[in-house]
Amino acid sequence: MAELRPTLDVIAPFLNEAQSAAAFVALLDQLEAAVSQRFGMAMHKILVDDGSQDDGVERFSRALSGSWEIVRLSRNFGKEVAVLAGLDRSRGDMVLIMDADLQHSMEISLTMISELVKDPELDVVYAQNDRREASWRRSQLARLFYSLINSSQRFDIPENAGDFRVMRGAVARAVASLRDKRRFNKGLFAWAGFRQKAVPYSPEDRASGTSKWSRLNLLAFSLEGFTSFSVIPLRLISLCGLIAAFAGALYGAKVFFEVIFYGIAVPGYPSLLVAVVFLGGFNLALLGLIGEYVWVTLSESKDRPIYIVRDVVSGEFGRGKPGTAER
Incomplete structure (x- = not known):
């Protein structure tokens, strides 16, 4: 009986990314080939549609190959919740979380995977934004935010670290077990603990469109972080x-x-x-x-679910049946 290869699950939430669908799928194909050649791992793609209003799901479905699935949420629940929906579907030995707007590069992804593979004592490798493009005022505000939120804590939330990270499957399932309804993933990843390592990176240019994070959204997100993790x-x-x-x-x-x-x-x-x-x-x-x-x-x-799945579209070699929708 052939030995099963370890699996890398790639979780990518997206919202109205139809224009970047083809380019992102091409990046995933290159990543899959590199992961198979360098680490001997199979790759399963889990895309989460966070209530898109364009035809992104159709474009991704036509372009994706190999083992994949698209989880379509019933409405826009926010990126933090969309990441959780992907983690709930994950069963891989390792899990990589990245954005579908091409700001997270394949090179940094492979670097993080390599760091995790070569050190069995390591549990998580996360990308840390060096913020070279940020203004002085924004950098100082970010530094003040992390200084305040990390005050009087038993754990530290790493500065400028987001969802772009790779972790072992056990860590991913541990994070998924944290069912906070008001989710602040930076804090949840830090609160969960485990042995973590940072890899510096500079975000790539967006493939299309503009950032979904306005200044007002960032302010509200920061307030949510404080109310969730700091007194x-x-x-x-x-x-x-x-x-x-x-x-x-x-x-x-x-x-x-x-x-x-x-x-x-x-x-x-x-x-x-x-x-x-x-x-x-x-x-x-x-x-x-x-x-x-x-x-x-x-x-x-309140005893409400954190999110509601509209359906799940699976590829030919996905975990569901080909071209079917799971309720």
């Missing part, structure tokens, strides 16, 4: 409250001594209005932040 914002607000209370006490003492010893009249409405506006705005900000944490708690307490 630092609440502690900072509490510290600001203590400082405000201390400043108010000093101001009250100053007014008291001026009245008693110097006979200076107590300022009236201006000082009162400033205090009311400052403390009122501070309390509203605190209530909003607490509301974010309550919303995360409420989302986690």
Whole structure:
């Protein structure tokens, strides 16, 4: 009986990537040939359609070859959830997560796989963005974000590390077992632990279209990371409250001594209005932040599925039947 070859599962979530479908499939074909030749592994492709509105699924289906499947979600659930949907389908000995917009290169993918193959003690190899193209202000904001979110933690979220990584199958299944509904994959990968190693890389140019991550989306994503993995914002607000209370006490003492010893009249409405506006705005900000944490708690307490699969289209050598859809 022929010995089964180890399998590399490639998970690639996509959203409206019809224009880059042919180029990405060509990259996967080259990667499959290189993985087979260099590491003796078979490759299975798991693409996750995160509610695309174009004909990307049809284009990918026509272009893909070998062992593949496309998981179509019922709507757009977000990239973090789409990665989980791919992990749930994975059964490989190793799992590579990459984007379908061609910003994640085959060379870096092979480098990460090689690092994992040659070191049996290593569990995860992740690509770390060197951010050469980022502005100084954006780099400093990113550094501040990681400094704050890693404060008072038993684990560190690596700076500028995303989903582009390769891991052993046991690690992939361990991460898939974390069923957070409000998902922040950077934090989940770090929280899961295991022995990890970074490989620096510079993202390639997008094949087509523009990034789905606007500044507002990045801000919301950062807030979700804080509310999921850090209590630092609440502690900072509490510290600001203590400082405000201390400043108010000093101001009250100053007014008291001026009245008693110097006979200076107590300022009236201006000082009162400033205090009311400052403390009122501070309390509203605190209530909003607490509301974010309550919303995360409420989302986690609801017994809804994290995502819903519309169907699964499988290739000729896929894990499902050829050209069929699984509900």
